[in-house]
Amino acid sequence: MTYTLILLRHGQSEWNEKNLFTGWYDVPLSDLGRTEAVRGGELLAEEGLLPDVLHTSLLKRAIITANLALEAADRSWIPVKRNWRLNERHYGALQGKDKAQTLAEFGEEQFMEWRRSYDTPPPPLADDSEFSQIGDPRYADLGDDAPRTECLKDVLVRLLPYWEDQVKPDLAAGKTVLVAAHGNSLRALVKHLDGISDADISGLNIPTGIPLVYELDEHFKPVVAGGKYLDPAAAAEAIKAVANQGRR
Numbered sequence: 260m261t262y263t264l265i266l267l268r269h270g271q272s273e274w275n276e277k278n279l280f281t282g283w284y285d286v287p288l289s290d291l292g293r294t295e296a297v298r299g300g301e302l303l304a305e306e307g308l309l310p311d312v313l314h315t316s317l318l319k320r321a322i323i324t325a326n327l328a329l330e331a332a333d334r335s336w337i338p339v340k341r342n343w344r345l346n347e348r349h350y351g352a353l354q355g356k357d358k359a360q361t362l363a364e365f366g367e368e369q370f371m372e373w374r375r376s377y378d379t380p381p382p383p384l385a386d387d388s389e390f391s392q393i394g395d396p397r398y399a400d401l402g403d404d405a406p407r408t409e410c411l412k413d414v415l416v417r418l419l420p421y422w423e424d425q426v427k428p429d430l431a432a433g434k435t436v437l438v439a440a441h442g443n444s445l446r447a448l449v450k451h452l453d454g455i456s457d458a459d460i461s462g463l464n465i466p467t468g469i470p471l472v473y474e475l476d477e478h479f480k481p482v483v484a485g486g487k488y489l490d491p492a493a494a495a496e497a498i499k500a501v502a503n504q505g506r507r
């Protein structure tokens with residue numbers, strides 16, 4: 260008996276296209292992102308991988324990607340659970356900043372430390388910043404615990420309870436589970452699933468819009484480490500592009 264988990268990073272967003280740090284800022288998909296999302300759903304249908312339940316973040320780029328993909332796979336009707344714990348990493352004071360300018364201003368080491376280190380968060384974002392989510396009603400329940408910045412470790416800590424309490428039970432019930440989320444929230448989940456070290460996770464990047472499928476054993480461990488991208492050639496190209504963001 261294995262469980263089927265499908266991870267889907269949202270399609271390209273308008274801020275991915277503009278090369279801006281995004282985090283919790285709620286930007287729409289670009290036209291390319293919408294096309295990627297539809298293609299992601301077609302890939303699922305072609306493989307006969309039909310989700311029974313969807314889990315998404317509270318950000319429209321993940322929500323709309325999942326909607327478009329499920330429409331393409333004729334699965335728009337499945338139940339949906341949404342939770343902030345699947346949100347992108349809060350990018351702190353970098354939210355809204357241009358990646359190339361940030362690289363030029365702070366240098367390669369600091370830039371990569373903020374982007375990919377496991378436990379160094381960027382400086383916190385001021386509550387009165389135009390890029391802040393403080394006061395956004397969707398996060399009202401968080402009160403003063405709402406993050407002002409996060410490192411990947413923080414993301415893993417807030418994501419794990421959701422994985423344990425919401426996603427795992429759906430898998431255990433035999434459902435094919437689709438998780439539509441973000442580059443860094445999915446990096447945190449993959450780190451957990453594959454047991455990737457704190458050092459090695461810095462080298463892992465997740466492409467937009469290409470389903471990553473894991474078969475999990477009865478202990479929720481991957482049968483094949485790293486899972487399987489449904490379009491491996493496109494994934495390999497797109498992974499390089501994500502890794503090189505900021506260097507144009």
Ligand SMILES: O=C(O)[C@@H](CO)OP(=O)(O)O
Binds near residue numbers: 347
């Ligand atoms: O800007 C962001 O929120 C993320 C994902 O798009 O960027 P990065 O890949 O640099 O962590």
